[in-house]
Amino acid sequence: MLYISNFMLDIFNLNPENMKRSIVLFIVAAITLATTAWWFFSASTRFQLYDLLQFGIIVMVVGLAIFVGYKRLVSAKRGEPAEDELSKHIMRRTAAWSYYISLYLWLVIMYVSDKVKLEIHSLIGAGILGMAVVFTICWLVFNFTGIKNE
Amino acid sequence: MNNRIREYRARFNLTQEDLARKVNVRRETIVFLEKNKYNPSLKLAYDIARVFGAAIEEVFVF
Numbered sequence: 412m413l414y415i416s417n418f419m420l421d422i423f424n425l426n427p428e429n430m431k432r433s434i435v436l437f438i439v440a441a442i443t444l445a446t447t448a449w450w451f452f453s454a455s456t457r458f459q460l461y462d463l464l465q466f467g468i469i470v471m472v473v474g475l476a477i478f479v480g481y482k483r484l485v486s487a488k489r490g491e492p493a494e495d496e497l498s499k500h501i502m503r504r505t506a507a508w509s510y511y512i513s514l515y516l517w518l519v520i521m522y523v524s525d526k527v528k529l530e531i532h533s534l535i536g537a538g539i540l541g542m543a544v545v546f547t548i549c550w551l552v553f554n555f556t557g558i559k560n561e
Numbered sequence: 562m563n564n565r566i567r568e569y570r571a572r573f574n575l576t577q578e579d580l581a582r583k584v585n586v587r588r589e590t591i592v593f594l595e596k597n598k599y600n601p602s603l604k605l606a607y608d609i610a611r612v613f614g615a616a617i618e619e620v621f622v623f
Contacts, residue, residue: 486587489578495586496602497593557598 432493436480440473447473461533465540472543475550501553508553509546516541563622567595569613584608 447469454462483493520538523529570580577595581588584605593599594609601609601621610617 486589489588490582491578491587492585495590496605497590497599498587500599557593557596559598559600 433480433483436476440476443473468540468544472547475547500558504553504558505546505549509549512545513542516545562600563597564594565620569620573613583612
């Protein structure tokens, strides 16, 4: 790990503080991808549409994490801070909105669980993945539209 | 709130990256400011105005 870290520092000529969070982001993304791949290849039963949907959402979220990490590295390489007041503002608003929307998501899941017979772990998994999707969409929307405070 | 950052940047022959480095933000933040998609903090507005040697109200139009 130290070798990889030093290698990245040499490549991008960055200080360790700028690199730290990007490297953590890449490590989390790699672990998530590895465990997902392990689940995908070690499953004994045939995949249903729901499983493929879960897999697609995980790949999408990990792809976003890698994209964010890459953007941070590129910013740091240009001599700019990895995050600034706008990116922090977007993250705060994304967290607030996604929390608010997730409350309604869980309400919908509770309603669906009364109507459709599903296993409890499937419901919890759907809720967690739904929260990830909501967070991703909110982040994309605020990154595209900006924040005006007016 | 509108601003004249693009105009001042052209006058001082600065790229978005140059200005971003001078005020210690990411280039994307300068892009958002120029498109009026973000209202900066007072500190950032002050820093940008200082780079151009102008008062805040000359760069940012309320």
